[in-house]
Amino acid sequence: MTVELINTGSELLFGKILNTHQQWLCRRLTDLGYSVTRQVAVPDTGESIEAAVRDGLSRADLVITTGGLGPTCDDLTRERIAALLQRPLHPDASVAENIARYFAGRRLTVPPRTRVETMVPEGAEVIPNHHGTAPGLAMTVDPNPFRPGGQVSRLVMLPGPPRELRPMFNELVVPLLSRWFPREEEFVCRTLKTTGIGESSMEERINDPLQPLVDAGMELGYCARVGEVDVRFVARGKGAAERVAEAEAITRRLVGSNVFGVEDDVLESVLVNEFRKRGLTLALAESCTGGHIANRITNISGASAVLLAGYVTYSNESKVRDLGVQEATLTAHGAVSEETAVEMAAGARARAGTDYAIAVTGIAGPTGATANKPVGLVFMAVAGPGGVVAQRKVNAFDRETFKYLTAQQAMMMLWNALHAAA
Amino acid sequence: MTVELINTGSELLFGKILNTHQQWLCRRLTDLGYSVTRQVAVPDTGESIEAAVRDGLSRADLVITTGGLGPTCDDLTRERIAALLQRPLHPDASVAENIARYFAGRRLTVPPRTRVETMVPEGAEVIPNHHGTAPGLAMTVDPNPFRPGGQVSRLVMLPGPPRELRPMFNELVVPLLSRWFPREEEFVCRTLKTTGIGESSMEERINDPLQPLVDAGMELGYCARVGEVDVRFVARGKGAAERVAEAEAITRRLVGSNVFGVEDDVLESVLVNEFRKRGLTLALAESCTGGHIANRITNISGASAVLLAGYVTYSNESKVRDLGVQEATLTAHGAVSEETAVEMAAGARARAGTDYAIAVTGIAGPTGATANKPVGLVFMAVAGPGGVVAQRKVNAFDRETFKYLTAQQAMMMLWNALHAAA
Numbered sequence: 001m002t003v004e005l006i007n008t009g010s011e012l013l014f015g016k017i018l019n020t021h022q023q024w025l026c027r028r029l030t031d032l033g034y035s036v037t038r039q040v041a042v043p044d045t046g047e048s049i050e051a052a053v054r055d056g057l058s059r060a061d062l063v064i065t066t067g068g069l070g071p072t073c074d075d076l077t078r079e080r081i082a083a084l085l086q087r088p089l090h091p092d093a094s095v096a097e098n099i100a101r102y103f104a105g106r107r108l109t110v111p112p113r114t115r116v117e118t119m120v121p122e123g124a125e126v127i128p129n130h131h132g133t134a135p136g137l138a139m140t141v142d143p144n145p146f147r148p149g150g151q152v153s154r155l156v157m158l159p160g161p162p163r164e165l166r167p168m169f170n171e172l173v174v175p176l177l178s179r180w181f182p183r184e185e186e187f188v189c190r191t192l193k194t195t196g197i198g199e200s201s202m203e204e205r206i207n208d209p210l211q212p213l214v215d216a217g218m219e220l221g222y223c224a225r226v227g228e229v230d231v232r233f234v235a236r237g238k239g240a241a242e243r244v245a246e247a248e249a250i251t252r253r254l255v256g257s258n259v260f261g262v263e264d265d266v267l268e269s270v271l272v273n274e275f276r277k278r279g280l281t282l283a284l285a286e287s288c289t290g291g292h293i294a295n296r297i298t299n300i301s302g303a304s305a306v307l308l309a310g311y312v313t314y315s316n317e318s319k320v321r322d323l324g325v326q327e328a329t330l331t332a333h334g335a336v337s338e339e340t341a342v343e344m345a346a347g348a349r350a351r352a353g354t355d356y357a358i359a360v361t362g363i364a365g366p367t368g369a370t371a372n373k374p375v376g377l378v379f380m381a382v383a384g385p386g387g388v389v390a391q392r393k394v395n396a397f398d399r400e401t402f403k404y405l406t407a408q409q410a411m412m413m414l415w416n417a418l419h420a421a422a
Numbered sequence: 423m424t425v426e427l428i429n430t431g432s433e434l435l436f437g438k439i440l441n442t443h444q445q446w447l448c449r450r451l452t453d454l455g456y457s458v459t460r461q462v463a464v465p466d467t468g469e470s471i472e473a474a475v476r477d478g479l480s481r482a483d484l485v486i487t488t489g490g491l492g493p494t495c496d497d498l499t500r501e502r503i504a505a506l507l508q509r510p511l512h513p514d515a516s517v518a519e520n521i522a523r524y525f526a527g528r529r530l531t532v533p534p535r536t537r538v539e540t541m542v543p544e545g546a547e548v549i550p551n552h553h554g555t556a557p558g559l560a561m562t563v564d565p566n567p568f569r570p571g572g573q574v575s576r577l578v579m580l581p582g583p584p585r586e587l588r589p590m591f592n593e594l595v596v597p598l599l600s601r602w603f604p605r606e607e608e609f610v611c612r613t614l615k616t617t618g619i620g621e622s623s624m625e626e627r628i629n630d631p632l633q634p635l636v637d638a639g640m641e642l643g644y645c646a647r648v649g650e651v652d653v654r655f656v657a658r659g660k661g662a663a664e665r666v667a668e669a670e671a672i673t674r675r676l677v678g679s680n681v682f683g684v685e686d687d688v689l690e691s692v693l694v695n696e697f698r699k700r701g702l703t704l705a706l707a708e709s710c711t712g713g714h715i716a717n718r719i720t721n722i723s724g725a726s727a728v729l730l731a732g733y734v735t736y737s738n739e740s741k742v743r744d745l746g747v748q749e750a751t752l753t754a755h756g757a758v759s760e761e762t763a764v765e766m767a768a769g770a771r772a773r774a775g776t777d778y779a780i781a782v783t784g785i786a787g788p789t790g791a792t793a794n795k796p797v798g799l800v801f802m803a804v805a806g807p808g809g810v811v812a813q814r815k816v817n818a819f820d821r822e823t824f825k826y827l828t829a830q831q832a833m834m835m836l837w838n839a840l841h842a843a844a
Contacts, residue, residue: 011645013458015449016613016652019441022463027437036435037470041444041461044643048459055477071622072644073629105818111622131820163648163823223438284713284734290720291706291713294734298712299822301788309740312706312716312732314725318774322731322744352740366723400721 001181002037003029004060006052008067008077009160010043020162021066028169032177033187033236034062044074050084057153058146061181067160069134071113077157078119078137085141087121092135095126099133127156127172132164138176154180188240192231192251193265194258195412199224202231205254210247218243226401227408260415267411272300274418275356282414283352284310285323285344287335288362288378292403293410309352313344323347323359336361338379338390345383345390356417357383358410362395364402376402380410382417389417423603424459425451426482428474430489430499431582432465442584443488450591454599455609455658456484466496472506479575480568483603489582491556493535499579500541500559507563509543514557517548521555549578549594554586560598576602608662614653614673615687616680617834621646624653624677631672640665648823649830682837689833694722696840697778704836705774706732707745707766709757710784710800714825715832731774735766745769745781758783760801760812767805767812778839779805780832784817786824798824802832804839811839 005025011017019041026036037060042048049068056063068077082089095118103110117134120126127136137157143150156173158165194202199222207220214220219234233247252259261270275282284294284307294310297303311322316335319325324347325340333339344359362378369375376396382389391413395405427447433439441463448458459482464470471490478485490499504511517540525532539556542548549558559579565572578595580587616624621644629642636642639659645652655669674681683692697704706716706729716732719725733744738757741747746769747762755761766781784800791797798818804811813835817827 009645010643011652012444013448013461014452014611014654015445015447015458016645016654017647018445022434023437023440025437026435030436036437037465038474039435039463043459052460070646072625074643106816111620111626113622113625161646161648163820221436221438286713286716289717290725290729291708291716291732291734292720294708294713295711295717295825298714298734298736298786299825301821303712304736304790307712307734308737309744310713310732310734310736311744312713312720312729312734314720314732315730318731321773322733351743352737364720368726399723403717403721 001034001062002060003034003062003064004056005036005039006049006056006063006065007039007041008044008049008052008065009041010045010074012041013043021160021165024162024166025064025066025169031189031191032174033183033189034177034181044068044076046076046080049077049080053081053084053155054146057141057144057155060153062154062156062177064156064158066158066165069117069136069157069159071111071116071134075116078116078121081155081157082121085121085139087123087139089119089121091115091118092120092126094128095120095135098128098135102133125176127158127168127176129159129164129168130171131167132159132161134159134164136168136173138173185237186240188233188235188244190233190244190248191263192248192259193261193263194229194231194255195227195260195267195408197229197255197258199229202229202255206231206251209250209254213243213247216243218247220247226397227405257416260412266296267408267415268296269300271411271415272297272303272306274415275306276302278418280306280356281308281352281354282306283308283348283354283357285348285357285359286310286312287314287319287344287360288364289360289403289406289410290314290364293358293360293407296407308354309348311348319344323351334373336363336373336377336379338381338392341379341381342383342388342390345381345388349383355385356414358414359383360406360410362402362406364399366399378402378406380406380413382410382413384417384421386417386421389413423456423484424482425456425484425486426478427458427461428471428478428485428487429461429463430466430471430474430487431463432467432496434463435465443587446584446588447486447488447591452611454596455605456599456603466490466498468498468502471499471502475503475506475577476568479563479566479577482575484576484578484599487577487579488587491539491558491579491581493533493538493556497538500538500543503577503579504543507543507561509545509561511541511543513537513540514542514548516550517542517557520550520557524555549580549590549598551581551586551590552593553589554581554583556581556586558590558595560595607659610655610657610662610666612655612666612670613685614670614681615683615685616651616653616677617649617682617689617830619651619677619680621651624651627676628653628673631676632669635665635669638665640669642669649827679838682834688718689830689837690718691722693833693837694719694725694728696837697728698724700840702728702778703730703774703776704728705730705770705776705779707770707779707781708732708734709736709741709766709782710786711782711825711828711832712736712786715780715782715829718829730776731770733770741766745773756795758785758795758799758801760803760814763801763803764805764810764812767803767810771805777807778836780836781805782828782832784824784828786821787818788821800824800828802828802835804832804835806839806843808839808843811835
């Protein structure tokens with residue numbers, strides 16, 4: 001079973017935006033055991049969309065399009081696909097109701113232009129949009145005029161905005177795909193999320209011990225990102241779950257202290273959940289990360305029970321005023337020093353009255369370096385019931401990467417402190 | 423003149439990595455006035471690569487491939503293109519020298535597998551790689567067996583690693599393109615960045631007034647993201663710059679208070695730059711945005727001169743302790759109220775001693791709603807030399823979208839306060 005993905009949007013071809021749909025959908029489809037054999041991006045012109053869909057339908061069992069379902073004049077996907085497959089468009093009452101509800105909830109009147117979003121090609125199934133106005137559409141193309149022998153293909157149109165597309169895919173398209181393409185054999189995919197270890201070191205530690213399982217047909221994959229390496233096991237057929245479980249056990253035995261979660265876990269989610277489970281509280285004192293850690297922690301629902309206060313102490317004055325760092329410490333060691341990091345963490349913990357506090361102070365760059373303090377130098381500290389621990393890192397990257405990686409390291413310090421205390 | 427981009431790499435179809443080549447190359451080509459009409463990603467299999475190149479050559483004047491030029495067994499682009507075009511491969515001495523120099527500089531011996539990188543299809547031009555071993559390759563396909571009438575196409579193969587591809591493109595491919603495709607006409611592309619107005623409202627306001635310019639051949643495009651709509655003008659030929667300038671003037675006249683920048687500007691960058699230009703300082707008091715605004719502001723180099731302190735006051739205690747909000751205000755109106763937002767903004771400004779302060783307090787959800795305070799309700803305030811202004815919004819979205827959109831609205835309030843003061 002083959003899948004082709006068509007991303008519509010002139011902004012993609014102008015290079016205005018990154019195609020995050022490609023990665024997200026390819027990742028989800030791969031994890032579900034489907035094979036994406038081609039991805040195409042085309043501009044918002046009728047001819048381009050029609051040509052891409054025709055090509056896709058001539059080859060693939062499933063064609064997924066993204067974008068072009070909205071209300072403006074460059075949203076042409078629905079109309080051009082309906083025309084290509086000679087399916088007249090009819091207004092759908094359930095879609096109109098959803099749109100009315102959407103705008104009523106925001107105390108706005110329904111813009112007349114949204115009427116086009118209620119139009120559904122004959123024979124298509126509406127995929128309700130719980131986070132926007134334009135629904136997704138699903139069609140069975142049978143007979144398929146573009147495929148040798150008229151072989152059937154399926155076609156799914158998804159709206160462009162990621163916050164509409166992603167829940168729609170997870171909640172409504174995944175069940176549809178299981179119905180259309182029932183799994184023939186067992187398929188298991190498991191991802192372990194790790195941090196604090198590079199891809200080659202990871203490979204050196206676990207490759208050989210996992211080799212017997214790989215020889216037995218399990219796929220072993222790595223995916224390295226900034227401050228994280230995913231280890232992914234895929235197995236098919238009888239005994240797949242057992243092989244993957246064994247691989248996970250071996251890996252946890254060898255690099256367990258680097259494993260912070262599974263699947264889509266992120267450090268901030270495992271931290272918030274662990275803090276809630278234990279009834280603990282947290283404060284943050286961020287200089288160089290500038291609120292990045294607070295932002296990630298507060299992305300997690302339930303963070304309000306955990307994070308009592310965060311301080312973005314970009315200036316020396318605020319380090320003294322808000323965290324109680326000693327003027328003498330700043331004078332003797334500078335704002336970017338282990339001593340300052342330790343006082344920031346202890347000060348934030350005391351001031352906010354929390355169980356734990358994280359502090360980071362460093363030089364995000366590109367400016368701010370001195371003779372013995374290079375761009376990327378950062379000190380971080382974790383204060384807890386057992387005292388304060390600190391570490392020094394040099395994360396010589398661009399500003400945003402620096403913040404991200406430093407946050408990973410600081411959150412992993414907290415994770416390790418929590419587990420040392422348990 | 424049309425360009426098609428082919429990205430090879432199974433990791434793209436597995437969703438392991440983001441296709442940053444697409445954005446980068448499309449952006450560069452667009453800025454140079456070339457029109458990318460299709461982008462395709464295919465796995466590292468010989469058949470997929472051949473099929474994609476054949477398709478590309480059947481349509482486009484220029485086909486650019488990325489990846490698959492390295493020394494490993496899944497690097498098949500060079501071989502499969504040579505086979506497709508029936509060009510025998512010959513070893514090239516200049517490439518071998520570059521590879522020898524590359525490894526000598528790192529005191530390493532040349533791996534035997536790199537020999538494949540010295541092979542050049544007959545008639546192809548070598549594009550030297552100053553940052554790696556595999557050179558780029560440029561070919562003129564004339565006659566072109568895949569295009570109607572044998573019409574000539576050009577083919578450029580680029581190596582996959584971005585730090586090799588990008589300088590190679592800028593330094594060596596751009597001059598090659600000017601030689602192959604001399605510019606025949608003027609080309610202008612301009613993007614206005616707006617916020618606080620939806621895509622359909624924008625269209626209703628400016629579409630008709632811009633119609634005469636569109637009739638004269640100017641392209642008008644919209645790109646809607648959360649809390650932002652880009653308006654893009656593209657014109658070609660004599661008078662292109664004038665048509666685009668007129669379109670910009672009309673748009674600014676009609677929706678000027680929503681325009682915060684141009685091209686790649688983001689609200690946080692225009693704010694930091696404006697604050698620096700005027701020598702002003704800022705404090706932040708964030709409840710429901712949880713450090714999101716601080717994080718975005720501190721992504722901008724130079725923010726340390728502007729942002730003196732940020733407070734993430736998730737708890738009532740920290741609103742009182744760190745910002746001086748009155749207990750009585752919290753009791754009478756609740757933490758999510760205009761009164762609290764006003765006191766937070768004034769308190770942060772006073773405490774940090776800044777010119778301006780932003781405060782936000784609301785219910786990010788999914789939990790926390792009460793009978794008369796729904797999820798998404800948010801109050802924001804800006805305190806400045808001229809006093810405090812506040813506004814109420816209902817941003818009923820998922821948590822991250824809520825934070826992003828609320829931050830957009832709060833930053834736009836600050837932007838408008840700055841301009842009212844100017």
